[in-house]
Amino acid sequence: MPLENPRHRIAVLADQCVQCGLCLPVCPTYALDGNETESPRGRIAIAAALARDQVSPSDEVRGPLDHCLGCLSCERVCPAGVKYEELLLETRTLLGPAPERPKALLGLVKRPRLNHWAQRLARWPGVRQWLAPALPNAWRAALALMPEKRKATRSTSPVPNSRGKKAGTVALFPGCAASIHDADAEHAAEMLLTAAGYRVIRLPAFCCGALDLHDGAIHEAEAAATHLRQAWTTAGADYLVTVTPGCLSTLRRALPAVRVDDPYRLLAERIDELAFQPLPARFALHVPCTQANVARSDATLMTLLKRIPQLELKRLPAPPYCCGAAGSHVLQFPERAAQLRESVLMHMKTLDVRGLLSSNIGCRLHLAAGLEETASALPTLHPLTLLAQQWIPS
Template sequence: MPLENPRHRIAVLADQCVQCGLCLPVCPTYALDGNEAESPRGRIAIAAALARGTVLPNAELREPLDHCLGCLSCERVCPAGVKYEELLVETRGLLGPAPGRPEVLLQIVKRPWLNRLVQGLARWSRASRWLGLILPAAWRAGLAFAKQKGGLVGYGKLGQHHPGPPLPSRGRATVALFPGCAGSVQDVEAERAAETLLAAAGYHVVRLPAFCCGALDAHDGALRVAEAASARIKQAWTGARANYLVTVTPGCLSTLRKSLPEVHVDDPYRLLAEQIDTLSFNPLPARLALHVPCTQANVARSDTALLKLLQRIPQLELQRLPAPPYCCGAAGSHVLQFPQRAAQLRKSVLTHVETLDVQALLSSNIGCRLHLAAGLEEKASRLLTLHPLTLLAQQWISS
């Protein structure tokens, strides 16, 4: 059987697991359910059995695979180097999209123009106030996201300084900014902040077209659609003629890296940290909570660079939220497919936030930030939520 055969590939990947169990303590779903099937090694065993044909696909077997958040905390601690993300994506591709996948909602999310239109209508009509009583849970979760304004919430309240226009580039290198789908609609301020800061650090910034990178489809088993997105990424990158590709949404990174394996793909923090001496920031006497999304910690692995940048802001005090097994539960389309489970996972994160005396909550991932903001709103909390890049640009000294 050739290695390209997906069943053989899944079996090979699964055989790398030595069943040591070191992944269990960092798995959010295992912490939630206490069920071996809802752990990484349990899912690997299911994937191996499906690939070898010793069991047939059924709802009971696929449920733990669909529940997986893809946070990759297990992959980070695995002593055997199991490529868990690859195994999960391949297995979901073998099974195909879940029957309960909210296709209409995802089509809206993946199309920036349609996303923008629907969110505008939702806010104008205050749809979440009355439709939430009659719609299915997935749509209620989507409406909760639509209520959030995106970008910077409470802009200007943490400090009196606003980011100036991007400086002329000093020609160090060209950076292409990938806007993505949801990010291009609800993270506009963060993307502008990235452009401002990268230009201030001496990079020439070009902006790629806004479209879905394919991560939502790849992680849901719709591999053909994801492959089409990959081809579009390659075409856009070729036209950019850049040295680096960056995105302000770490959830896109893995898919972008897979599409462009020879390209340096990252979030902006590492590039900015490398030129940190070129950046100065105004003081901000505030205490903020820092939520590091799973994808930033486990895929980008840029949390150290982010902390280095934030610590350059004088008088700023940071309180980092606990690491795994804590996950907010957003996880791409997971919050739309399993809103009750996502709310349970979010509750653990917000419980930690409530113990802190902070003025705002920072998070780099648009899905995480909207999910957390919706949870805070349910609690009638007035805590601000914003992207770290927006804060950095707000405090940046432009002169």
């Protein structure tokens, strides 16, 4: 059976939109620009025109499509059930990667070992001041996201013994950047899941393909998906989890028959196995767009965090507020990402909190860089790291 023509598929997906405009109030880029072309409705019209050869893929046409954060707040509120993510991915595949896409930089980001050495280099005294002025915008933006100091927040508690656990086997997917910058959270996930009764194994660290898939680099994305399927088959696990919700959609796309989730749901299903010591403190909670709209585990996360006695949470506002990180968006459009971030940080300034919690590594690094620019010493943590710090070993 022949594959469906991509242009026809895009046109069919676009025709599902009834142009009601209910997506506009939740779209971060529409809130930023106030321009119809920078809204889901406008992008759907552009995609339809491209699919029907009514317009050519000029910079003016593809600009709004490249600016889209893929936050999927529009998809969540759409009364017509438009499959916006699928439409966006199909259209970006049709166009191919943008000519200015920082391919070499993304190649570094996707390789954990290179990422590790780049992070160590960035911490050398004077490197930032000497190197930053000579770098292109995307590389300078990447340098700004790298923490200047190594943060020794990792729990020293050993992972509990998993022998005799009967809740199933969980494969933990480390990812690429997350395997370096979110090592604390991955260790915390392993500890908590094991304590809750699961057997936890780790897959090798590599890129899931999300960066390529969302930039229209379909061949690289398909190669990553093949790598993932091979690793999953070898693992022989019951569940696949990632501590980074930005990877979830791509993992699910590659493994449609597998239960792929963040750890919160699995922990919540066995919450009676866990106990936490009190923490008399107030934290701001940033819920990444992918956690709210893809994982849809924000309520579950709140339930878990409320198991910590005396912990007070202040959740930052929902869409159209978005921090602007959005995968490689923060590297390709750093000025726009900074504008979006400022709207989030403005709310932070009104809160008297001890720290900021956020589940997505890109969001957390981006927000931390913004706080650092204002000379704020406020720590940023993955919620799993905080849960592990307060966990009481049985």
